[in-house]
Amino acid sequence: MPHALIKYGLSRSYPGHRHFNSRKELKDHYDVVIIGGGGHGAAIAYYLSKYHGVKNVVILEKGYLGGGNTARNTAVIRANYLTEEGVCFYRDSLKLFRGLSNEFGYNIMWENRGQLTLAHTDAAIRSFRWRAEVNKHLGVRSEVIGLDEIRELVPMLNMSEHARFPILAGLWHADGGTARHDAVVWGYAKGACERGVELHQLTTVTGLDIESGRVKAVNTNRGKIQCGCVVQAVAGNSSVVGRMAGIHLPIHTFPLQAMVTQPYKPVLGPLVSSPQYHVYVQQTSRGEFVIGGGSDPYPLYNTRSTLEMKESLAAAAMEVLPFLGQMRLLRQWAGITDMTPDYSPIMGLSPLENYYLDAGWGTWGFKATPICGVTMAELIATQRVPDLIKPFSLDRFYQFRQINEAGATAASH
Amino acid sequence: MSVEERLPAPAGLLLDRSKKISFRFQDKQYEAWQGDSIASALAASGQWILSRSFKYHRPRGILSMAGQDANALVQLPSDPNTLADVTPVSDQLAVVAQNFKGSLEHDKHAWIGRFSRFMPAGFYYKAFFRPKGVWEKIWAPIIRSRAGLGVVDTNYTSGYFDKQYAFTDVAVIGAGPAGLSAALAAANGGASVLLVDENRLLGGSLTYARLAGAADAAARHREQLVSAVGAHANITVMCESMCNGWFTDNWLAVIKGSRLYKVRAKEVIVCSGSMEQPAIFRNNDLPGIMLGSAAQRLIKWYAVRPGRQAVVLTGNSHGYGVALDLLDAGVRVAAVVDMRAEPTADALSRAIADRGVRIITGSAIYEAVPDASKNHVVAVEVRGISARGRCADHGERIPCDLVCMSPGYTPAYQLICHAGGRVAYDDATSMFTLEGLPQHMHMAGSVTGMYVHESVCAEGRYAGRAALQSLGLSTEDIEPAPVRGLSDRVNFDWPIFAHPAGKEFVDFDEDLQIHDIIVSTLDGYEDIQLVKRYTTVGMGPSQGRHSALATARIVADATGRTVAETGVTTARPPFAPERIAHNAGRSFYPERHSAMHHRHLEAGAQMLIAGAWLRPAFYGEKGQRDQCMAREALNVRQNVGLVDVSTLGGIEVRGPDAAELLQRIYTFRFAKQAVGRCRYAVMANEQGVVIDDGVACRLHEQLYYVTATTGGVDRVYQSMLRWNAQWRLNVDIANVTSTWCGVNIAGPKSREVLRRLCTDVDLSSQAFPYMGVQEGHVAEIPARIMRVGFVGELGYEIHVPQHYGEYLWDRLMEVGVEYGIQPFGIEAQRLLRLEKGHIIIGQDTDAMSFPAEVNLDWAVAKEKPFFVGNRAIQEVNTRGLTRKLAGFVIEDANAPCPQESHLVLDGDRMTGRVTSCYVSPTLGKTIGMAFVAPEQAQPGSTVTIKSTNGRLVEAKIVKLPFYDPDNKRQEM
Structure with a gap:
């Protein structure tokens, strides 16, 4: 039994060292105000305080820590994107995920399960091969595999030639994995708070005081705070907060639903995804099957569940993995995704001098959490845009330099 | 107890005692009556352990007998995690228990429970990761192998499941006294009513609970209401039907048998009742300890005597009703332990006193004592309550093999929360209350905290009339809704008794003790949502039905907030676990x-x-x-x-502005296109990206027939409609693809x-x-x-x-x-068009291909004042290309034919990819098209293709087309 647990077990009173600061008054001034206490906000605070010595930082969270899309995503971590920009970015993120538990001293339960994406058309095979070739060239393990290898990886798949969309090939991404999504934000917040960052939950930003191209102060439901600079990290609400800064972001916001079954003994190792059927399935380390798919068909800011999505996810999941039919659903929920036209984030500088953007996280935000923290912290601390996120600047939409990522997102997650 | 030894009628409402059946549990054969549930039949035969718990592998048995807890999950063939307490047993059914190693009675993994102090809430976050790599190599596989409950059948293929739509004026969910009354009131006013209940019998608590007065008072009330409902032409009854979700605009998902009913109701009346809660004391999870209502269900529904000697722990008068029912069923009641210091006497408590049962007030069960095998309760330690949640230092040990708990209830608020209702807490009654119901939703009965039979029925009638008013079927003033009185107080405020040795379970699904919840708040996870996520409380199969109330109370206490401030986590559909196959129904992927x-x-x-x-x-x-x-x-x-x-898609654009529409939507010029001529048409989006192509045929001055790609036509059609909604040109646009x-x-x-x-x-x-x-x-x-x-x-x-x-x-x-x-076929067509240098949109283009990059510059009319994508295309053309689609040939006859999507390199830099590649039988060599860097695109230059297994292949760039460059053949 690990040493840490023996220590807990044998101590008389519970060693109650809080992971986050308790509720307290807001200060009048912070060097960095981070709007949004999700994974990204916490990660930015963590890297600022740990690696750049910037400690007078506050995280403002309108709900509870990690309660937005950090809590609602399905914890898929992968780097098998299509473009050089995307692959390098998520590759570096994945690398950070692997070392995160030891970085924190807090177990995020990273597991390298691998991800299998299924091709049901010859067009999909072409696009998978494209991804695999780009991935391999950039040091990411992806391979187009045939039916025998697919069968070996996931024997329960419906491999019938008579399926409506028979499986023709697969994209095997050996590097893919998962982690406990909550633990990621908690680990970051804990590390940041230990270094003096303040976390304020139930604190809503209501407006920004802007003078001559700078944010002077941040107004909250608990009063006004002066700021050195501000970064917005509010996936699902990016346009709304951006508008407070007078910035119009090219984002359309859609709910993204998922559902989970009761826990069953482990049988499915890799994450399985079928873009054709708009569904993906993975079994969590608790034994539940998590099933997700594409975004809702119309924009909305509501996390309600719909019966239609549940029906279509269930039908699609059973087309691919018929054995799921016996399982029982426990829960259905939704997150809110800020979709950009090129399926890539909007990161970096903004039209305001001291306002930074970390937005447009669509369905790819969780897997970018560590790298986003690293690069945004570097930007804020050094005022230089790291190469890795240069392509993701807001400017690209004004210059018709969008990123060619559409082929690798959607239902693949 | 063999089947013949069951209690006499009227006990056993659900049994058909003319049909004896036999089934297996584990390795043993058991007998049952037709109508028995798996758990009732096992209980009747003295088999109390059903399965082992998730984390500590503790023996677990009947808790609710209502399908509301995870204790009752067992394994059927191809049906893991089945609720034994509500699933009817069938002849020759093979049932096994879940989550144990070795035998069910002696689980080899039960030792884990002894180490629970080393595994506080969130223990896995705090350990298992040092030294680096040890988590993935050693701990994750161990922990993962312990996960889960039932075993899935990986060869399972689903039977027949389907769906049906239904429509009604009023849907009443729950056919207890409130639901029956509401249905009657609504139906009497002329509304069509759909009455949905999960149970086999109508009547809700009237089928098992004890009312004051004669022993059969509930049965008589039930008979009256049920016969009136049965006789009413306006009421459709759906029993054994689970209303599992409320979706926007009263869209209800109801599961019955193998069918999912999708019900659209104008009004919904939720009469879902309430769920009895366990009390929290050491070993409160032992088999033999159950809710008072569970014991009553065993008796009334299944004629099973739930034990020989009982202790009833109560905080309300319902516990006395349980004690009476136990006595009537021949169970000795050693004591009724009433947590209230000075309970108000009522008919039920007087009856108990009259029958000589010992009543211990102001006391609680401090600890339940297991037998030597730790598989069943044999006694309880009863102690006086010295302060809220605290017991005296000494107490009395009372032997018993049955403990019934009646400390209070939680409303079945799930459907109401799906609809946006909020859960609040009333400190005066220590109960959750509901507020913020949406329009066209009503509620009645114990879900509102109403427990006295007459007021429950009155509230049901009130809700029925309110629905009628909302429907416009009644304009009468309705009498005011009944209000809750003292007798509706059923919740004891603090039935939570910590023990220094722990094992007082708050959440049975997840094996969480009081300590675990407190640890969470000490670690800084104070918001109820964070408590849930950190401890996993409420995340198990019963979704917090029996833990939400206690958790809210404990967290409130630990963080110095009120229970109302603390709140509960969000209830989301489904209400009860539902099969994926039900949601899938019949597969519908048309060809x-x-x-x-x-x-x-x-x-x-x-x-x-x-x-x-x-x-x-x-x-x-x-x-x-x-x-x-x-x-x-x-x-x-x-x-x-x-x-x-x-x-291929076909779209007809008809009207005086037909040419103008094409002029704006496509990149080329169409205004002066002659009737009787075709013109190639490229469509770009606002980013200037080529998204479709086709041929525009002018059949008439005002009629174009435009083709589109097979995969693109729907998008093209939508795009035309969307744009013209802005432009308002005088045209009709019709998608005639299937014509x-x-x-x-x-x-x-x-x-x-x-x-x-x-x-x-x-x-x-x-x-x-x-x-x-x-x-x-x-x-x-x-x-x-x-x-x-x-x-x-x-x-x-x-x-x-x-x-x-x-x-x-x-x-x-x-x-x-x-x-x-x-x-x-298509393959030959792809080859032929490649020889001719024609591109296929989607194959030779991608999500960011501009016309000039794919050699379609000629099809862009730059002088047009406007077309979709115009500005972007101009901008991109000014800037210069970053890549270009070029033709190539492989001259080395021994080189492998590259595959589509193989990369084009310049040194180590990726400059593009092969988009099409074939061995041309006409030309006798490998030809293809590839994106390359602009500087590589000159005919005659050589590029490197990273082919299969990384093999580098040289390709020579050539001018397109490969075949018939002078167009002699197509124009002959």
């Missing part, structure tokens, strides 16, 4: 077939999926793709071929073949030149004939009304015989 589909199959075609369509890939044996493709292609080049192009079908007859002999069937159109090159369009008849069928040249030969696309498709195909094949006509 589209062209009118000539059968002819392709008869000709031995291998079909290829293209969106919803099936198209012939090639004609021949499966493994013979390359040979078939080459043969078909050569025949087109030398003779004549026929390909089915029905799947027309078509073939392309191509090859040097195509004119001769067509001439045999088409007499009213002059097919001569002068009268009908390349890119002309004519209307006439082919094989007497009215046809639109376009002279276009995708494959680079003389050819005609013939579009006819779709029901003539097969006839057209047959006639062309028939008269074409002497010219060597052969069908050709």
